[in-house]
Amino acid sequence: MxxxxxxxxxxxxxxxxxxxxxxxxxxxxxxLRYEELRSKVTALEKKYDEKITKKTSxxxxxxxELRRDQTACIxxxxxxxxxxxxxxxxxxxxxxxxxxxxxxxxxxxVSYQGVAYSFLGYTPENSALxxxxxxxxxxxxxxxxxxxxxxxxxxxxxxxxxxxxxxKKVGDLFPYIQEDGExxxxxxxxxxxxxxxxxxxxxxxxxxxxVKSVAHALRETDKGVxxxxxxxxxxxxEKLKAEPYLTKQDIVxxxxxxxxxxxxxxVEIFILSLPRQGVTKSGVQIEEDxxxxxxxxxxxxxxITSNYVLIGSYVMALSLCKTERPKLxxxxxxxxxxxxxxxxxxxxxxxxxEAFKTYVEIPGRPAMDCKAWNLDTGEEHMRQDLIELxxxxxxxxxxxxx
Numbered sequence: 001m002x003x004x005x006x007x008x009x010x011x012x013x014x015x016x017x018x019x020x021x022x023x024x025x026x027x028x029x030x031x032l033r034y035e036e037l038r039s040k041v042t043a044l045e046k047k048y049d050e051k052i053t054k055k056t057s058x059x060x061x062x063x064x065e066l067r068r069d070q071t072a073c074i075x076x077x078x079x080x081x082x083x084x085x086x087x088x089x090x091x092x093x094x095x096x097x098x099x100x101x102x103x104x105x106x107x108x109x110v111s112y113q114g115v116a117y118s119f120l121g122y123t124p125e126n127s128a129l130x131x132x133x134x135x136x137x138x139x140x141x142x143x144x145x146x147x148x149x150x151x152x153x154x155x156x157x158x159x160x161x162x163x164x165x166x167x168k169k170v171g172d173l174f175p176y177i178q179e180d181g182e183x184x185x186x187x188x189x190x191x192x193x194x195x196x197x198x199x200x201x202x203x204x205x206x207x208x209x210x211v212k213s214v215a216h217a218l219r220e221t222d223k224g225v226x227x228x229x230x231x232x233x234x235x236x237x238e239k240l241k242a243e244p245y246l247t248k249q250d251i252v253x254x255x256x257x258x259x260x261x262x263x264x265x266x267v268e269i270f271i272l273s274l275p276r277q278g279v280t281k282s283g284v285q286i287e288e289d290x291x292x293x294x295x296x297x298x299x300x301x302x303x304i305t306s307n308y309v310l311i312g313s314y315v316m317a318l319s320l321c322k323t324e325r326p327k328l329x330x331x332x333x334x335x336x337x338x339x340x341x342x343x344x345x346x347x348x349x350x351x352x353x354e355a356f357k358t359y360v361e362i363p364g365r366p367a368m369d370c371k372a373w374n375l376d377t378g379e380e381h382m383r384q385d386l387i388e389l390x391x392x393x394x395x396x397x398x399x400x401x402x
Contacts, residue, residue: 021335103187346396347397
């Protein structure tokens with residue numbers, strides 16, 4: 001039994017969830033909801049005070065007032081960050097706020113690695129603030145990629161120009177940061193160390209970003225084609241009033257004569273799904289006794305083409321799954337529904353790569369995130385891999401057909 005291709009709409013939805021599924025497989029840090037995060041930051045100093053009253057030995061080498069200044073530095077972000085807004089805006093605000101929390105937590109860890117603390121057997125477990133942060137924000141589950149991403153967002157936020165004052169940065173609004181002459185240096189050190197630890201997971205997330213960018217590009221071109229679908233279909237149907245039969249090439253020439261700079265990408269995508277057998281006045285001959293109206297045929301064909309383009313991006317992503325990336329491979333196959341006996345077969349892979357290759361070659365189509373291949377020249381490297389993989393698969397399917 002061959003691979004059962006998922007419905008296009010289902011695959012689009014599951015692609016939206018691909019990164020979340022991968023993160024769960026990797027047991028990555030699960031962020032609190034933004035509202036809950038803000039609430040916990042508001043109560044942070046109170047929670048810290050409750051902790052230090054229970055066991056004074058936790059701050060034997062720490063100044064409680066210093067720790068309160070550090071918690072205040074986090075809480076002072078709240079009035080400066082939006083409470084509500086667009087999803088991207090809130091995601092960024094959440095990363096900034098988490099970056100401040102994670103940085104303080106990591107700095108306490110680093111400070112306890114110093115000679116004075118380690119000589120006396122003290123660890124971060126002896127820090128009331130460290131314990132408070134751990135318990136309130138579940139930081140024992142924190143991974144390097146989340147740490148790096150959030151601290152980078154925090155650093156970028158602090159380095160923004162302060163629009164209310166000349167030659168000042170946002171970071172200058174925080175008294176604790178102004179008093180700590182090495183604050184930015186220490187924050188950069190936390191990011192550097194975290195990025196080293198996050199390298200493997202970041203590379204895999206770049207592969208997922210590639211697939212998601214293809215899904216996004218398809219949604220954009222699907223809408224563009226949908227906007228001119230009736231117009232293009234009517235051009236063909238009008239021609240069929242004068243001609244009993246149009247070959248595929250007849251239709252291609254007809255449609256390309258109607259191209260404008262604004263719609264040319266979408267016309268070419270429409271052309272990708274034209275029936276090879278051409279069209280008669282009655283419609284498209286599917287089988288000997290089955291003729292489908294041209295418009296109905298094209299609606300279905302366009303969805304199938306987009307589906308195979310998206311599956312092609314998954315095939316490209318799977319080609320980057322090395323042996324040390326089993327969870328990424330599992331996540332990609334899970335989204336494709338490729339499990340048990342329902343595995344991707346050579347015929348599906350060949351069709352998917354052909355559709356993806358044709359889509360990639362359309363001039364002016366939406367950009368794709370190809371950093372998984374190379375940070376600077378990713379698309380060129382992706383295209384090279386695509387041609388190599390396409391040729392290899394075509395040779396294999398041709399030899400099996402003999």
